[in-house]
Each structure stands twice: as structure tokens, then as C-alpha cells.
Amino acid sequence: MKKKIYLFAVTMMLTLAAFSSHAATVTDNKNTVNKEAIANMTTEQKQARIEEIKERVNEIKAMDKSQLTKADRKELRTELKSLKHEANAMGGGGIYLSVGAIIIIILVLILIL
Numbered sequence: 001m002k003k004k005i006y007l008f009a010v011t012m013m014l015t016l017a018a019f020s021s022h023a024a025t026v027t028d029n030k031n032t033v034n035k036e037a038i039a040n041m042t043t044e045q046k047q048a049r050i051e052e053i054k055e056r057v058n059e060i061k062a063m064d065k066s067q068l069t070k071a072d073r074k075e076l077r078t079e080l081k082s083l084k085h086e087a088n089a090m091g092g093g094g095i096y097l098s099v100g101a102i103i104i105i106i107l108v109l110i111l112i113l
Contacts, residue, residue: 038089046090053083 041049060076068076097105 035089038086041090050087050090053087057083 038046057080060080063076065073065076
């Protein structure tokens with residue numbers, strides 16, 4: 001009985017630690033996506049913007065990058081990153097679980113069953 005209580009307490013502490021920790025990220029203000037503007041868009045507007053993003057990405061892929069300067073290549077990379085973030089924000093993304101979260105879920109299921 002004490003072993004189950006101990007396992008439950010450890011599992012709860014690990015769950016708390018896993019879900020309360022925040023990853024430190026650095027964001028660049030000029031590349032941030034305005035999520036409120038995306039939320040106010042209709043589905044037709046979102047589809048049109050996604051098509052614009054796809055066209056721009058294809059244009060960048062078709063470019064001859066050998067003649068570009070280092071600064072121009074860096075600018076293209078940052079533009080592609082911002083387009084990717086915008087496209088992900090419109091797509092809705094998904095649910096991502098870390099390995100630790102999966103282990104904790106399995107431990108909780110073992111304790112329950």
C-alpha cells in the first residue's frame with residue numbers, strides 16, 4: 001500500500017514538473033505572427049494567404065542563390081522562417097507530447113489500471 005502511495009506521489013510530482021516547465025525562447029518582434037489577425041480571418045482568406053505563401057516559397061526555391069550576397073541569403077532564410085511560422089499558425093498545428101509526458105501518462109495509466 002505504501003509503495004502505491006509513493007509511486008502516486010512521485011508520478012504527480014513528475015507530472016507537475018513536466019507540465020509547469022516553460023521552454024525559454026527568443027523571439028524576434030519583426031517575425032512574429034499576429035495570431036489575433038489570423039483568428040479574425042475567414043477560411044477563404046486563410047486559404048488565399050496559404051496559396052500566396054506557397055507561391056512565394058516556390059519562387060524562393062526557383063531562385064539562383066549563387067549570385068546572392070551573404071546578407072541576401074540570410075534575409076531569405078528569415079523570410080522563409082517567418083512564412084513557415086505564419087503557415088503553421090493558420091494550419092492549427094497539432095498536439096505535441098514530449099517523451100517525459102508520454103512516460104508520465106503511461107505511469108498514471110499503470111497506476112489506475
